[in-house]
Amino acid sequence: MCREAVELVTDYLEGALTGRDRARLELHLADCPHCSAYLAQMRRTLDLLGRIEPEALDPQVADDLVMLYRRWQSE
């Protein structure tokens, strides 16, 4: 079951499992500390991904774009 459980984690988090599969998985999770640990790791992974900042914008790039903007406006 564990091998199948890890494949259901995304569908589970996405709310895409049928009621029956969801109940089955939750029953397994309640019973299996390893799969629970796996799910907790997945949740933390998602939390970390959400913290990634895009690289900072080079002020020169912004200035250049504003210059272009002026030109585009006048075209």
Place this chain on the structure above:
Amino acid sequence: MEDAELVARLRLGDEDAFRFVVERYHPSLLRLAMTMVPSRAVAEEVVQDTWLGLVRGIKGFEGRSSLRTWLFHVLVNRARSTGVHERRPATGVTAGPAVDPSRFGADGSWADPPVPWPDEVDDRLVASQLAERIRPRIDELPDMQRRVVILRDVEGLGATQVCELLGLSEGNQRVLLHRGRSRLRGMLESEMGNV
């Protein structure tokens, strides 16, 4: 600034509003563009083209999506029309288990189970360090997985928006997300020794 105000000001050609949207969205647009074209130079051109698309198209923007999602759409279309084609094969949905099969016993239960991560992972400082370390690993994912993970988990778009944007079915989107997330969890698991 709210979208409605920005859009109104952009329609009038307001430079401050333009600078504001550039500062807010340019880095995200560049990040997405880099998953769609083969080089940074081309990605930068595509983003610049997207800004031109905003100037030309803002009058027709109806506000049915957020300004950000609309910009992503413009970008995806521009990237596709560069003719510089993507490295990936057409489908991009690859099979493969979420976890190395050797970690399970013959009965399918864990033989080499995941070790719970230390609580310090919840610490904000440690978390932002880990987030920095996971960033380059995202680039190692196959293109479609990378695009879906960036849009869903890094940018925080919803499933429906991502399907629309990338022309994916809900099912394919979830498969790609699953592969990408599973690989990133695995990468973090190996990083955890260094926390």
